[in-house]
Amino acid sequence: MVEIEALDCxxxxxxxxxxxxxxxxxxxxxxxxxRNGMGKTTTLRALFGLLKPKAGTIRVKGRDMTGAAPHLVAAAGLGYVPEGRQIFPRLTVEENLVATARPRPEGWTLSRAYGLFPRLRERRGNLGTELSGGEQQMLAIARALMTNPDLLVLDEATEGLAPVIRAEIWSAIAALRADGLAILVVDKNLEALLRIAERHAVIEGGRLAWSGTTAELRADRTLALRFLEV
Structure with a gap:
């Protein structure tokens, strides 16, 4: 789906x-x-064409997309939920969802998005500024899904959210996984990440420090202590 090699940025x-x-x-x-400041968000920004790499290659479905404009990356099938949500504050929930929607047969629709996040149906007439932080995150995820991506990328999926909202977000991600959607997720909740993902990449000082499976990471908890603990 996506392959990044020898990326300098x-x-x-x-x-x-x-x-x-x-x-x-x-x-x-x-x-x-x-840890914070190691280059996670920079990696995602480069992937989506928001930063121009100095060297290296980014391929999407085998196609060279190094330095491609963000709208071309999105058209290639990538959906982005950025850190800080960045919803349209003066649009309603429903307007946010349809503003950038990319219809696809058997794909995501308003009804399906509201089924994943029932709170959004209840708030569909509210402006973005009238939503809680958790509701804004749900909206950001649903908005990305309405582009019908082949890969959903979430930067800080549950940062700053109340425990009950975090649980709803992880439940939604699990449902998306069960549907076969490819997902790349950044978050600090190690246990949730271990439950949801098959494979993990750890970045340290802007370099890939370790990559492996959930079983390998669970078997050697010193890896987490070495690369993830503050």
Whole structure:
């Protein structure tokens, strides 16, 4: 689905990523983990064309998309739920969902999105500014799904949310996984990530420090302590 190889990227003269590598296969759930400031968001921004790589290759479904414009990356089948949600604040819930929708036969519709997040149906006439943080995150996920992506990418999927809302988000991600949607997720909740994903990538200092399966990570908890604990 996505393959990143030898990616160098940064901001101005400051390099953040050094030969970063990452791959996601069709139907696979993969996590990108690491402490704050290690380059997780930078990796995702480069993937979506929001940052131009200095070196390396980004392929989507085998097609070279290195440095491609964001709308072309989205058209290739990637849906993005950015850190901070970034919903349209002066549009209603329903307007947010239809504004960037990309219809597909047997794909995501308003009815299906409301089925995944019933709270959004109840709030469909409310403006983005009138939603709680958890409702905004649900809306950001549903908006990305309305583009009918082949890969859903979530940056800080549950950051700052109440426990009950986090549980709803993880339940929704589990349902998407069961439907066969490929997912790349960034979050700090290690136990939830271990439950939801088959494979994990850990970034340290802008480099891929470790990658492996859930079983391998559970078998060696020192890996988590070494790369993820503050």
């Amino acid at each position: 940064g901001y101005g003269g400051a390099q953040v990523l050094f030969a970063m590598a990452l791959r996601v296969m069709p139907g696979e759930v993969v996590t990108l983990m690491g």
